[in-house]
Amino acid sequence: MRRRSFLSGLLGAGLLLPALSGCAGNSANTLKIAYQQWGSGKVMENFLAKISEQFRLSQPDIQIHLIPLVAAENDYFTKNELMMSSDATTPDLVFEDTFILKSDVAAGYLQTLTDRVQGWEPWQQIYDSAKTAVTGEDGKIYGVPAGTDTRALWYNTDLFRQAGLPVPWQPKDWQQLLADLAVLKKTLPEVIPFNIFSGKAQGEKASMQGFEMLLYGTESTLYDEAQKKWVIGSKGFIDSLSFIEKIFSEKLGPSLSRALDANLTETVYTDWLPKAKLAVALDGGWISNNWVPQAPGEWPEWSSVLKQAKMPTQHGQAPGYSTLAGGWCWALPTRTKKADLAWEYLKTISTTENMMNYNIADNGVAVRKDVAAQEKYRTYTPTIQFFTSLVEGATFRPALAAYPQISAAIQEAMEKVMISGTSPQQAAEAYDAQITGIVGAEKVTKGVAK
Template identity: 80%
Template sequence: MTMEILLNIASGSIDKRTLRRRTFLGVVAASSFLLPALSGCTSSPANTLRIAYQQWGSGKVMENFLSSISGQFRAKHPDLQIQLIPLVAAENDYFTKNELMMSSDSTTPDLVCEDTFILKSDVAAGYLQPLNQRLEGWQPWNEVFDSAKTAVTGEDGKVYGMPTGTDTRALWYNSELLAKAGLPMPWQPKDWTQLLKDLRSLHKALPEVIPFNIFSGKAQGEKASMQGFEMLMYGTGDTLYDGDRKKWLTGSQGFIDSLDFVQKIYQEKLGPPLSRALDANLTETVYSDWLPKGGLAVALDGGWISNNWVPGAPAEWPEWSKVMKQAKMPTQKAQAPGYTTLSGGWCWAIPARTKKADLAWEYLQTIATTANMTAFNIADNGVAVRKDVAAQPKYRSYTPTIQFFTSLVEGATFRPALAAYPQISASIQLAMEKVMIGGSTPKQAAQDYDEQITKIVGADQVMGASGR
């Protein structure tokens, strides 16, 4: 199979836009990663439906869910074989593996789980087929929140995915540590100035504790861009992209101010030591060590992280809901709406090359029943993107934090899910890392970013943040 993919690259049958987003060496390396999942695969037999998804380490949430769906589906199609294809990979590697599979008739899945932030990039590369005709008159689509519909709509106005869930982000804080440092409970900083002041108080009162974690730098990948930088920048009033003018923005004071905040965290030792902050395994350390063991006071993170502490989880922590509380991430100067949150999420999509689109759609309809989506959001500790699911009593009470994180959806911002975004995101991570390590001032790093994105998208696709 690897040889076939490489021959397809050489012959040009793989869309050249893919190669602009992935280096040739990256493609070669990623193709070898596919072998464990698809060893010896050829074109899918007529009685086999292939479902591809990302598996997070040893996590089995999606596998267990799809096994249940497959059991329901086989009740209608007893002769059908369903092949689940878990891709165990870091986020960026998953995207590459997924694209490689979808680029060939012989390796394409029939249904694939897509991160909404990469969706438009895959649409631009010709990997996905629109669902508009299938969605007409289908009631579950009417239950999807408008913001989630936008996240799965391509630049051509067509819908390419069915959202399964979203997420929101906020400040998780150890109430025992903050109370020990003399901060008021419940804690809710009103703006960045107060947030930094309180973190400095924590550092002074509890020098053995890390005051704050914000994912930052290249090693943290998209977490740094979305859960870190964009949680800051979208609280300044500036944006990365002007949707009305369809231009990427340069010369943004909000961009500079966000980098300045990151620099303060690391210069003033309010965050983890640089050696840990730049460690690709930081996530595991934060969730399984620092937070449950009281080594970290405040974390800017997503609503799902308590999954790490529930019974049977790797870092089981029975007391987590009594200790860990939540506060909204404040905007820079307390401007409306008073908080910032970024939402992402995943969706199911049908690859363009599949020969079993009708069967894949039928399987997707089984996934999307109210009962099944409620069960999945609960198992995945996710935030519902559908009105019918959000109204279910089981959903509204399944975890102590779900109503807080669901309440943030109304004011959520989505990343500019455009084809160029993955490269833009990498440039953001580089800018963050420069100010973290002291290699650049925030202004210098922002100017470098402006130059990089101009090269990425072209001078005709950028404009000054002031509208010039």
């Protein structure tokens, strides 16, 4: 069932709203701010507590009600949309994943910020690629980016030396990457050579950090911007599925039972990487958050053991690497009655110093030139300059209204070839049929290259 239909059913049945309405008051002097909380993490809560202190200096009568939604990614989207769909529960300011933004715009949940950002200095500091991620299909602005992320290969230098592989390491293409993974498998049989998130249990991580890191390293693309159509029948799609098939059929990745475990992320970050059970991980720049002092997988030596390499393009073609960028933004729900007040709060969030402090605390990549230029930002972690350098060549997902369903279809195609019995060609054909059914035959085009 599509999530929109699911939400409508919940609302029609009167379900879930009573529980949600109890989490925030509707007082005229209360500002409600909703955001995702990852487990017991307090990065955003601590950040917003400081912002609220600053805000009350000029607005002493306003109470700030923080609404942390502790949920996995897809569940967060559903809870957030459910709140925004009712006058009784809507937040006044909400933290949105740019991947879901245009879907929420299409559903009428968010109001435009176009007039508000005109002439606003912080907006001028945001990289154009990040602005694109918060621009709707109507050309209007619907969010203020807070940070982005990029992805690359993390590799264990100790294991590489044991396997006789070069350090530093930078594979030139997929063929060399696969060959080096085969060397790791042969020389270090107790070590998992490679982790790439794949399959339905991994959700959007599989689509973005897995499949699209491959696809955008081919000559194909997921969505043709010129034609405004989704691409089907592309060679790059089949080649990307073939890469996934090879990883699992040749046992270059985790066992299927581990790869399809919904808790794989925690296992990778707090066990496999710090305990040298995994040689190479295709992952984001933020993962060292797991190893800092007092973190779940505290690992003081991580920066000397783990190094980074760019994910190569399929044949080493320009620009030589592929990376996907995502990120989150702040947005104003359509139903809020306190849009002006919420905007003032967002302006407090958006000072150079506050955004720098947030990016550092979140181990994120800056989307603003003024923040990226700060010495404190440039030196806060050993990897930040590497991951920031990838932004220029980054691809942002086609965050259109249909993308969440497209993403789910990608995960299904990946899982089919992981489990075996379905060829990459067959899985791609099934994907093509699904996409045509989702968006309509008039919204697809065959085999378009970049």
